[in-house]
Amino acid sequence: MINYIIRRLLFFIPLLLAVSFIGFVCINLAPGNYFDSLKQNPQVSQDTIRLYEQKYHLDQNVFTQYYYWLVNISKLDFGYSFAYKIPVFEVLKSRMFNTFILSLSVLLFSWLIAIPLGIYCAVNQYKFTDKLFSFFSFIGLSIPSFFFALLLLYFASLTGILPAGGMHSLNYEAFSPLGKFLDLLKHLIIPTLVIGTSSIAGLQRLMRGNMLEVLRAQYITTARAKGLPEYRVIYLHAVRNAINPMVTIFGGSLAGLLSGAALTEIICNWPGLGRLMLDAVMSQDLFLFAGDLLMISFLLILGYLIADIVLAWVDPRIQYQ
């Protein structure tokens, strides 16, 4: 097992190199660079723009740019953001916590609802409740998140129960620690609902499908035939087996903890990484984009590694050599 993990970790290096290089190529394929936005300002001379481009090697080809970036990365220097003029890591750090909180809340919300719901629907297949939940699942899957967010915000502004976006109340500073926590929870509700709904819908359908598959297996019939109580059949035998694919999906969603959801963040005014990165890509803030890409891809492959390890633990049939 240890050997396997070390091998997987070593494999991270070429993977991350490939991902970051593709990122560099993609951003270079788009016309222009970050400093193009200055070109429409009649008070900025072309020499000034050329000076900036030289300073950051933007006048060179993509290989040279990538080389300079790699050299810095090897010294653990992610470079400075063009727009923010501070180290890339500082920019990411300022939003990381907010994104993490929201994603965690979404993760808990969606998994804690979707898994039991999936099991319930599978067990009660084709009954009224199953159909009802399926109906809502399809609505959840098909409603555009920005529209759902606006709808909820409109509702919030009509009733005044929930805050219309943002992460902290204006007088947040004055609250007690408990008050601060409750304030945060209140602000979390709408974005969590918006992002969570679509993922609940998807996860619920998946879990239901897995479960149905397993319930049709012969060992379930055997278990029932030998007189095991139904709850033991479902929870001990069926769920244990149906959960395997979900573990892999869960590993993948670990990367989502820090990737953010730009559209919802913009509408709900959530100060997360998603909209920061959207801006960075739009304005071609190269080093910020590359740094974030590196971080997200690292988390993604780490997530899958963890999923694989957990899978081995959940299912004794799986062994890594």
Add this chain to the structure above:
Amino acid sequence: MKVIKTVFSLILLLFLPFFIAHPECACAKNKPKYGGELVLSTVTDPKSFNPIVSKESNVGAIMGLVFEGLTRTNGVTTEVEPNLAQSWEVSEDGKVWTFHLRQDVNWSDGVPFTAADVVFTFNQLIFNLDIETSSRDVFTIEGKIFKVEELDKFTVRFILPVKFAPFLRGMGQEILPKHLLEKVVSKGKFNYHWGLDTKLEDIVGTGPFMLSKYLPAERITLVKNPNYWRKDKQNKRLPYIDKIIYLVVQNQDVAVLKFEQGQIDYYGLRGQDYPILKPKEKEGNFKVYNTGPDFGTNFLLFNQNRDKNKKTKKPYVSEYKLNWFTELKFRKAVACAIDKDSIINIVMNGLGSRQDSAMSPSAGFFYNPNVEKYEYSIEKAKVLLKEIGIYDRDQDGIAEDDQGNKIEFNLFTNSENTQRLALANIIKKDLEQLGFKVNFVPLSFNQLTSKLDSTFDWDALILGFTGGIEPHFGNNVWQSSGHLHAWYPKQPKPATSWEAEIDKIFNQAVQELDRDKRKQFYDRWQEIVAQELPLIYTVLPQSIFAVRNKFGNLNPTPYGGAFHNLEEIYIK
């Protein structure tokens, strides 16, 4: 003068970092009160608090409350007036300016403001080649920088290489504290100083407010500077308001919701918001102000580039197209075919103004209303086209020129601006009525820029520049050698006699210190532009905003927006 979204330009107006001291005071009955807070919103999160390095408009707006220049622009009259400098004189040749600074100004940390700070800001920040700032280009004339020297503790002398008429307006440049930044500059770290990770109490200015708290992508809080030097008529220290909060709200629909909920005190309206918000004025306790035409222009232009691509030896614009585009009657016909009233009604919900002159009517002094105007008339346009041999010969619905070429061309605009897209669609329809085949393609902003300044492979464009009140700051657009002379940039020598005349006007006007004589130059320039139509102006959005009814001394103007005199505004 970058191309911006119209929505954004409304917001921009609010944040123009200029303030005035003398509002028309019909408010003598209401005695100003101290205290209270003002909540504003901004579309984009600031990216840096460094006013020299970061030139974003929204940062400029906020930092304009923290820092001040030697002069400032009056939000009502748009005149230059004293700020940190209380008076100045200029030598007879117009090149040596001596400024006498106020002696009662302290930085917000209590250290006195002196001439050394001014000299430091110019010599060690703006003219320091290691520092990334576009301010350097503003203070560089014909490749030469200004000489700035300290005469005594409160007197500074600027020696200019040549006469420069917009000099005083340029002196609105923010002055930064030497005592805090000298070490940073000598270590070469200024480019990265005062970023978003800075402790805000280290950012020290002379302005009415200082930064107090920043929550990334959520809000910026400013509190009043207890050391601010300006006093009201009763000799009490300004500002009246204790606290200003900028909420970062990226989505305009959410901003409306927040305004209606009473969470923010100000909202810059888009055309579509007007019918929603106007009827709610009483109920919501706010007032909608329309201060008239804005500064953000929208115009159509044709590629008149007569050069050849150096690599492929092909002309940038094929010869027959160039013949149309350089033909004045062709451009006049197009100007007559644009239905400005429809654009205003359909795209702007009736809240726009037609633009005939190269300057916005709100620009005040330098605006020339007496230029040639082109009324909508398809018949007149067709007559003009027939005179140059363009009409539909084979009855297929598409006009041909006298060599039989079909009048077909590409029309580009930037896809980020939805209002401009709608405008472009109407213009396309108008041009089709003339029998033109127009292939309209929206492009991303960067793609458009690279077409404009390096590949030159375009036929027609719809663009916008944010205009201002100082014509000379559009120098790069109007001089034939300028890189933003969009229809034919960087000409070695003027291609036409009217371009030569505009070059001459701009060169003479910048050296003319007498305002009225300067105005004559710029009046003539606006006449030529309307006559020759290198840019065919269409419509200007109007500057409309809603402000909660709780402020005293409020005096909204087209140039300054609602809060140009923020330090004098109080909460009733």
